[in-house]
Amino acid sequence: MLSGFNYLHNHSTMKRRLLLALAFTFALASISHAADKLKILIIDGQNNHNWKVTTPVLQNIFDSSGAFAVSVSTAPPKDAPKEEWSAWHPKFSDYSVVVSNYNGADWPEAVQKDFETYVKSGGGFVSVHAANNSFPKWKAYNDMIGVGGWGGRNETSGPWLYVKEGKLFRDPVAGGGGAHGAQHEFVVEIQNSEHPITKGLPKAWMHAKDELYSKLRGPAENVEILTASKSDLTSEMEPNMMVLNYGKGRVFHTTLGHADYSMLDRGFYLTTQRGAEWAATGDVKACAAVPADFPTADKVSIVTLEGYPQTPTPKPKPVDK
Numbered sequence: 001m002l003s004g005f006n007y008l009h010n011h012s013t014m015k016r017r018l019l020l021a022l023a024f025t026f027a028l029a030s031i032s033h034a035a036d037k038l039k040i041l042i043i044d045g046q047n048n049h050n051w052k053v054t055t056p057v058l059q060n061i062f063d064s065s066g067a068f069a070v071s072v073s074t075a076p077p078k079d080a081p082k083e084e085w086s087a088w089h090p091k092f093s094d095y096s097v098v099v100s101n102y103n104g105a106d107w108p109e110a111v112q113k114d115f116e117t118y119v120k121s122g123g124g125f126v127s128v129h130a131a132n133n134s135f136p137k138w139k140a141y142n143d144m145i146g147v148g149g150w151g152g153r154n155e156t157s158g159p160w161l162y163v164k165e166g167k168l169f170r171d172p173v174a175g176g177g178g179a180h181g182a183q184h185e186f187v188v189e190i191q192n193s194e195h196p197i198t199k200g201l202p203k204a205w206m207h208a209k210d211e212l213y214s215k216l217r218g219p220a221e222n223v224e225i226l227t228a229s230k231s232d233l234t235s236e237m238e239p240n241m242m243v244l245n246y247g248k249g250r251v252f253h254t255t256l257g258h259a260d261y262s263m264l265d266r267g268f269y270l271t272t273q274r275g276a277e278w279a280a281t282g283d284v285k286a287c288a289a290v291p292a293d294f295p296t297a298d299k300v301s302i303v304t305l306e307g308y309p310q311t312p313t314p315k316p317k318p319v320d321k
């Protein structure tokens with residue numbers, strides 16, 4: 001009896017020690033794993049879109065890849081007092097890549113200068129959807145994003161950029177910058193399948209309901225178009241994913257992502273993960289695997305995220321008679 005008890009006692013102690021050792025090993029492994037992750041900073045706080053709903057989706061996009069350690073910096077609201085703005089000064093240089101989900105008031109000059117220095121000296125930048133509506137007068141920002149829309153943009157902002165006969169085309173025609181028709185699902189077509197962001201993806205896939213940004217204008221220098229979609233509005237192949245260089249920095253610009261339901265799309269997930277990894281490192285390794293549920297040319301692939309989408313998907317506009 002006694003020896004049996006001892007045996008059991010020793011056995012359970014050993015088991016506990018083993019479990020402790022295992023837990024310790026896992027803790028160490030997760031610490032070193034966290035250190036390997038790319039630090040990514042999402043900027044929000046103002047947008048003519050519902051950033052409070054879309055930022056958590058962006059967080060999930062980066063988190064779920066396993067490649068990033070995600071932080072968010074929320075800028076002061078519209079018409080915030082000066083003191084609030086002076087207290088907002090993200091330390092961009094702490095991050096490998098900065099993602100903008102921001103479209104609003106000009107950042108304080110000191111923040112603008114820091115951001116320029118950050119990208120110029122090799123920092124990564126990702127511009128999502130209406131982030132390209134922001135800052136029409138900030139020259140360096142427009143050089144980074146290449147093209148943008150609205151905010152008074154027109155031919156003086158630069159040419160209208162699209163794909164013509166399979167090649168990047170800068171159209172100097174006069175007119176406003178930025179337009180889109182009613183939201184709909186549309187086919188995204190790869191223009192360069194050799195780039196790390198698009199490598200291994202189907203040539204064309206169906207994207208979830210979104211705005212098809214058209215007539216984007218800007219300096220359009222140091223830009224390469226990775227994907228484009230035929231616009232229902234202009235009948236041109238309008239760019240929706242672009243890569244740019246600004247100094248030593250890399251920029252990934254996606255015009256997709258109007259609402260949470262537009263982002264909850266496997267194609268948007270993967271290309272945004274890859275775009276951010278490329279902007280941070282110049283290559284795509286951690287996010288290279290193409291998931292089995294990647295969309296096809298005629299079928300959208302919706303990502304499931306608990307509690308989402310929060311925004312009701314708009315019905316098609318009734319056709320005028």
Ligand SMILES: [Zn+2]
Pocket residue numbers: 049129130211257258259
């Ligand atoms: Zn939009």
